Amino acid sequence: xxxxxxxxxxxxxxxxxxxxxxxxxxxxxxxxxxxxxxxxxxxxxxxxxxxxxxxxxxxxxxxxxxxxxxxxxxxxxxxxxxxxxxxxxxxxxxxxxxxxxxxxxxxxxxxxxxxxxxxxxxxxxxxxxxxxxxxxxxxxxxxxxxxxxxxxxxxxxxxxxxxxxxxxxxxxxxxxxxxxxxxxxxxxxxxxxxxxxxxxxxxxxxxxxxxxxxxxxxxxxxxxxxxxxxxxxxxxxxxxxxxxxxxxxxxxxxxxxxxxxxxxxxxxxxxxxxxxxxxxxxxxxxxxxxxxxxxxxxxxxxxxxxxxxxxxxxxxxxxxxxxxxxxxxxxxxxxxxxxxxxxxxxxxxxxxxxxxxxxxxxxxxxxxxxxxxxxxxxxxx
Numbered sequence: 001x002x003x004x005x006x007x008x009x010x011x012x013x014x015x016x017x018x019x020x021x022x023x024x025x026x027x028x029x030x031x032x033x034x035x036x037x038x039x040x041x042x043x044x045x046x047x048x049x050x051x052x053x054x055x056x057x058x059x060x061x062x063x064x065x066x067x068x069x070x071x072x073x074x075x076x077x078x079x080x081x082x083x084x085x086x087x088x089x090x091x092x093x094x095x096x097x098x099x100x101x102x103x104x105x106x107x108x109x110x111x112x113x114x115x116x117x118x119x120x121x122x123x124x125x126x127x128x129x130x131x132x133x134x135x136x137x138x139x140x141x142x143x144x145x146x147x148x149x150x151x152x153x154x155x156x157x158x159x160x161x162x163x164x165x166x167x168x169x170x171x172x173x174x175x176x177x178x179x180x181x182x183x184x185x186x187x188x189x190x191x192x193x194x195x196x197x198x199x200x201x202x203x204x205x206x207x208x209x210x211x212x213x214x215x216x217x218x219x220x221x222x223x224x225x226x227x228x229x230x231x232x233x234x235x236x237x238x239x240x241x242x243x244x245x246x247x248x249x250x251x252x253x254x255x256x257x258x259x260x261x262x263x264x265x266x267x268x269x270x271x272x273x274x275x276x277x278x279x280x281x282x283x284x285x286x287x288x289x290x291x292x293x294x295x296x297x298x299x300x301x302x303x304x305x306x307x308x309x310x311x312x313x314x315x316x317x318x319x320x321x322x323x324x325x326x327x328x329x330x331x332x333x334x335x336x337x338x339x340x341x342x343x344x345x346x347x348x349x350x351x352x353x354x355x356x357x358x359x360x361x362x363x364x365x366x367x368x369x370x371x372x373x374x375x376x377x378x379x380x381x
Contacts, residue, residue, distance in 0.1 A: 013152055016143050020136050020159065024050050027129055027162075034125045040118035040176075042169040042187040043126055045101040050129075050162055084244075087154045087206045094158070094199035101192035105185050118176050126169040133163035148247075148282055154202050161198045165191035215241040215248055219280065223250060226275050232256055232268040237296040238289075247284035250276060258292035258335050265290040293335055300337035304372055307332060310339060314373075317366040323349045323359055338374025341367055347380050 031047030034040075137159035144152030172187025214220060220241060227236050238253040254272060256265050269288035276286050293300075305313075310332060318324035326349045331342035343363055350359075360378040367376045 008147075012143050012147065013149065016140050016152070017155065020140060020155065023132055023136055027132060030125055031129065034122055038119035038122035040122040040169075040173055041105070041185045042172045042191065043118070043122045045104070045188040045191055046126065046129065046162070046165050046169050048097055048101065051097075084206045084209050088203050088210075090154055090158070091199040091201075091203035091206065094161075094195050094202070098192040098195035098199065101188055101195070105189035105192065109182070109185055109189075118173050120177055123170060123173045123177070126166050126173060129166040130163050130170065133159045133166065137163060157198055157202070161195055164194055168194070209243045215243065219248075222280065223252075223276060223283075226279055227252060227254060227272050230254075230268060230272050230275060232260070232264070233272065235294070237291075237294060248280070248282045250283055250286045251289075252286070253289040253291050253295070255291050255294060258333055292333070301334040301339075304334060304337075304339055313370050314341070314367060317369055318363065321359075321362050321366060324363065336374065339372050340375040341373060341377070343367075343376065343378045345378065345380050350380065 028047050028050035031043050031050055035042075035044030035047050137156050140152060140159060141156035143149075144156055168187045168190050172183050172185075172190075175183040215223075220239070223241070224236065224239065227233055227239075234255040234257070236252055236254050238251070240251040242249050252272070254269065256268055269290050272288050273286040277283050311330060314330070315324070323345065327343055327345055329342075329344040331344070333340040333342070345359075363378050364376040367373050
């Protein structure tokens with residue numbers, strides 16, 4: 001099983017984000033200056049978009065620093081949802097930038113005198129932006145996939161959205177240079193719509209994670225098949241899954257034979273946990289609850305007394321049976337709203353009793369007088 005919460009992930013995230021930040025500084029500066037001097041509304045809007053990318057790079061670096069801190073007393077599940085929170089902030093930032101671009105475009109379209117003819121050199125800056133931002137997208141997204149970092153993938157899409165917006169800018173400037181100046185402003189408006197769509201997707205996915213939305217049905221079905229395939233598992237219920245940043249967490253109740261030992265049930269549970277974490281890479285933790293019977297809708301044994309009280313009641317019921325003093329072990333099974341009792345006696349007690357069946361029957365009948373005792377078995381060894 002690979003562990004994505006490693007120093008390698010942190011180092012890779014910081015490195016690619018720093019590269020992106022440097023590129024965004026250069027591109028944003030060029031777009032804003034050239035867009036302003038070259039009178040290209042779409043290129044200037046694209047420069048504002050690059051500025052938002054620069055801020056997002058800073059947020060990513062801060063988020064990865066804190067989210068990779070180890071679990072502590074106050075945060076036993078770690079700090080990875082800091083990434084989720086920052087992703088929402090990035091999405092909101094994108095939306096604000098997009099709305100600003102849209103409002104400015106509408107303002108210019110309302111008065112054609114505010115529509116300017118861009119200079120030809122603005123076209124080359126837009127083309128350069130496409131190349132650089134697409135390369136950054138490919139590199140960042142692959143790193144995000146490798147370490148299953150939603151935050152890195154979100155930041156990669158910032159690069160891709162900038163590249164796509166630059167494509168629209170190229171088309172708008174090209175048409176404007178042919179005499180259709182209004183298309184440069186319309187290109188800026190289209191860029192804004194693209195950014196808003198991207199922002200909504202990032203925000204919505206992160207909100208789903210914060211409210212513990214289940215994993216995709218395909219993965220849930222795979223989890224079910226793996227659990228059922230474990231030797232000793234009769235069935236499963238109350239399967240719950242959720243995401244936390246790049247990890248997935250699983251809780252499940254498994255039904256095992258009610259007569260096996262505690263240690264065997266624990267071993268089966270450990271096997272389920274190991275199998276899920278080993279076969280499904282994104283699962284980082286599994287909580288397995290061992291059940292002797294299905295308690296999905298109710299727990300029929302919930303109000304039954306625990307061992308100390310039960311043993312006291314049994315010993316009182318066996319007071320007149322002399323051989324009960326020789327009992328070596330009592331095993332209790334909580335099943336079907338009753339307590340089933342296994343009594344283990346040494347063979348030596350039969351030296352003082354002519355018939356094992358008679359002794360067993362005495363113990364059984366005395367035990368069954370207790371209202372919550374459902375079945376009694378007596379064994380000799």
